[in-house]
Amino acid sequence: xxxxxxxxxxxxxSGNQSKAQATKxxxxxxxxxxxxGVAVSPQSLRNPDQQKLILEQFNSMxxxxxxxxGPIHPRENEYNWRDADSIAAFAQRNGLKLxxxxxxxxxxxxxxxxxxxxxxxxxxxxxxxxxxxxxxTVVNRYKGTIYAWxxxxxxxxxxxxxxxxxxxxLEICGEEYIAKAFQYAHExxxxxxxxxxxxxxxxxxxxxxxxxxxxxxxDAKVPIHGLGLQGHWAVNEPSKAQLDSTLKRFSExxxxxxxxxxxxxxxx
Numbered sequence: 001x002x003x004x005x006x007x008x009x010x011x012x013x014s015g016n017q018s019k020a021q022a023t024k025x026x027x028x029x030x031x032x033x034x035x036x037g038v039a040v041s042p043q044s045l046r047n048p049d050q051q052k053l054i055l056e057q058f059n060s061m062x063x064x065x066x067x068x069x070g071p072i073h074p075r076e077n078e079y080n081w082r083d084a085d086s087i088a089a090f091a092q093r094n095g096l097k098l099x100x101x102x103x104x105x106x107x108x109x110x111x112x113x114x115x116x117x118x119x120x121x122x123x124x125x126x127x128x129x130x131x132x133x134x135x136x137t138v139v140n141r142y143k144g145t146i147y148a149w150x151x152x153x154x155x156x157x158x159x160x161x162x163x164x165x166x167x168x169x170l171e172i173c174g175e176e177y178i179a180k181a182f183q184y185a186h187e188x189x190x191x192x193x194x195x196x197x198x199x200x201x202x203x204x205x206x207x208x209x210x211x212x213x214x215x216x217x218x219d220a221k222v223p224i225h226g227l228g229l230q231g232h233w234a235v236n237e238p239s240k241a242q243l244d245s246t247l248k249r250f251s252e253x254x255x256x257x258x259x260x261x262x263x264x265x266x267x268x
Contacts, residue, residue, distance in 0.1 A: 025057035035060040035097055042066060042083045045090045060097040063087045067100050070108035073134055081141070088145050100142060102150040102197065103135050104181040106167035114168045124173050131177065132184045139188035148193035148258075150228055151185045152178050156198050156213060160205040163212075178213070179222045186223035195258065197228035202238040202246050214253050226256035 026036040037060030044050040054061070065071055066083035073079055091098040113130055116122050122130075139149065155178055157165045164170050169177045178196075185194050196214055200206045210227070217224045227250055238246070250257055 023056045027057060027059040031059075037061055037097070037099070039064040039101075040087060040090075042086045045087065054096075055094060058096065060099065061087065061091055062099040062101050064101075065108070067138065068102060068105065068108040069113070069134065070110050072138065074110050076112055076130075079137065084142075088142055092145060098142075098146050100139070100146040100149040100192075102153040103138065103185060104131065104151060104169065104177070105153040106155075106165060106169065109168075114172065121168075121172055127169075127172050128177065128180055131181060135181065135184040136188045139185055139192065143189045143192070146189075146192065148195060148226070149185055149189075150197040151181050151194045151224075153197045154199065155196075156206060156209045158200060158206060163209055179217060179220060182217065182222045182224050193225040193256065194223055195226040195228045195256075196224060197230065197260075199230035199232045201229045201231075201250075202233070202242045207246055207249060211249055211253065214250075214255065218253065218255070224255065226258055227253065228258045228260060230260045 030036055036058050038054055038058045039062045040054065041064050045054070063084060066087055071080060072084055088098060090096070113134075114121060114127065116126075139146075155165055155167075155169075157163060164175060173180070182194055185192065196210075196217070198206075198210055201210055214224065214227055229246070229250070247257065
């Protein structure tokens, strides 16, 4: 995946890290243009060969799964911080930028969030409060370490005649949950850059729906700073024309664009 960012990473400090830094990597070739990032798991950070690759080639990281709601908050009064903390600590030790992924998604979301003690759907007010509590807890834990969050992930439907993806979020809260998630994230960390993230953005119909959503948030003064394009592309797609038209259209929104593909190649 490609991640846009302007800041350079800090100098690596240990002997092994200095050796890794001496090897010129992607991050060094593009240091005057944008950061180069990679999606990581705790397991990859414990592997010496993968550590070496990360430190040589990248200056930004995104947790692949460790900060998603299911893994990090499986039960109402339980948080699993170990994996996310290990990634945050690695980034801090090595001067890498860190993105958070993701605060609100229709997948990997624990079932308890949507139901009461009897297994019935909770009210809109209860669900929004649970979302706020989750975002406040997670974002505050990593404030000052994470510079950007994917706040809402994949809320747009892939069906040409359908705007938002059917989900428990939409069923219980309506479209308002999207704006609320950004509001809660901004309240928790006013300095963090906040992104909406989605795929199939090169498809004309979905591109326009993504544009519509982001524009509606901006028009409503919702704190959104960027758009993440997942780039689930094939060898023969997108064409240059598709990519040019996609980037041109989204550039009209006046937000940062981050391109993701296969691991997180960062650009900003």
